[in-house]
Amino acid sequence: MLTIGIDIGGTNIKIGLIRDGKIIDKRVINALSQNGLQPQLKPIEEVILYLLSKDGSQVSQLSGIGMSIPGIVDCDAKKVLVINDKFNDVVGMDLAQWAKSTFNLPLAMDNDARCALIGEWQYGAGRNCDNLVMVTLGTGLGTSALVEGRVMRGSHHIAGILGGHFILDRNGLLCNCGNRGCGEAQSSTWNIKEILKYTGASEAEWAKNTTPDFKLIFEKAAAGDSYAIKTRNHCMDIWTDTIVNLIYAYDPEKVILAGGIMQSADVIIPYIKNKIRNYGWAPFEKIEIICSSIFTEAAILSAEYLVKNC
Numbered sequence: 001m002l003t004i005g006i007d008i009g010g011t012n013i014k015i016g017l018i019r020d021g022k023i024i025d026k027r028v029i030n031a032l033s034q035n036g037l038q039p040q041l042k043p044i045e046e047v048i049l050y051l052l053s054k055d056g057s058q059v060s061q062l063s064g065i066g067m068s069i070p071g072i073v074d075c076d077a078k079k080v081l082v083i084n085d086k087f088n089d090v091v092g093m094d095l096a097q098w099a100k101s102t103f104n105l106p107l108a109m110d111n112d113a114r115c116a117l118i119g120e121w122q123y124g125a126g127r128n129c130d131n132l133v134m135v136t137l138g139t140g141l142g143t144s145a146l147v148e149g150r151v152m153r154g155s156h157h158i159a160g161i162l163g164g165h166f167i168l169d170r171n172g173l174l175c176n177c178g179n180r181g182c183g184e185a186q187s188s189t190w191n192i193k194e195i196l197k198y199t200g201a202s203e204a205e206w207a208k209n210t211t212p213d214f215k216l217i218f219e220k221a222a223a224g225d226s227y228a229i230k231t232r233n234h235c236m237d238i239w240t241d242t243i244v245n246l247i248y249a250y251d252p253e254k255v256i257l258a259g260g261i262m263q264s265a266d267v268i269i270p271y272i273k274n275k276i277r278n279y280g281w282a283p284f285e286k287i288e289i290i291c292s293s294i295f296t297e298a299a300i301l302s303a304e305y306l307v308k309n310c
Helices: 038-055 095-103 112-123 183-187 189-199 214-222 226-250 260-278 295-309
Strands: 002-008 012-019 022-030 062-069 071-074 079-083 107-111 132-137 141-147 254-258 288-291
Touching: 002 038, 002 112, 002 295, 012 038, 012 295, 022 038, 022 295, 038 095, 062 095, 062 112, 062 295, 095 107, 107 112, 107 295, 112 132, 112 141, 112 254, 112 295, 132 226, 132 260, 141 183, 141 226, 183 189, 183 226, 189 226, 214 226, 214 260, 226 254, 226 260, 254 260, 260 288
Parallel strands: 002 062, 062 107, 132 254, 254 288
Antiparallel strands: 002 012, 012 022, 071 079, 071 107, 132 141
16 A cells, blocks of 8 residues: 655644555655645645655555644544644645645545554554553644544544643633643643743743753753752643543553653653552553654654545
């Protein structure tokens, strides 16, 4: 089976040629998301043709195109319903018609967090496991869920993917969704300035000269800086609470953690495992909390499953 996978991100668009569950080749182009997706369709087309040519394959050999998009997606209608401040022209865009008119191929598409989960389930850390939760720690706080071998989507296409917007502190920080105290607003890179004010770490010298990222915060915490420790632990507590809520909701065998912040997995995973021992009801000792094994490729690889099943 030969498939094209397209992972549309806010910074980059990754395009891969997939054969039987393996990425044969891939290319990355700038997303330029502020300009919308329409101007990027031609470059995407050119990359697809290049990848096929390099492989010695033809468009006619492709089974379809699978697309991962950072928004609320109706995968049946193949429409993006809502997207947050990037590729704003994509809402209502007929991408299925684009795939048909350009390549005479079917298009399958889904939310990026679900695609990452599907990739891990089929080819990565979630293989041979049909009850999974995935949490991505990075610019935002992404989530997705698989229950009894079914990807959770729901009647309004939001099931599983809005775990980062569980309200954990109704008097907390304002989120970009309009609510206060969402896990994402309390612990994500996009809101780091407000998080530092919230924890008092904005008073630290290392926080005054630049906008810190989590890499710096974890480094300063490891060196014993009290402001960094407080901020790091605050965020890890939020991530733990989010994971516990997802466990209560979906009862997984495994929780897969991914994203750039997981470069500090050696600190994060032991902290979360220790913390959840104090929560009730769920058999937390039986639930594995592990790192993603193929995160940078998972959304691309999901294309093969999407084309087969959506």
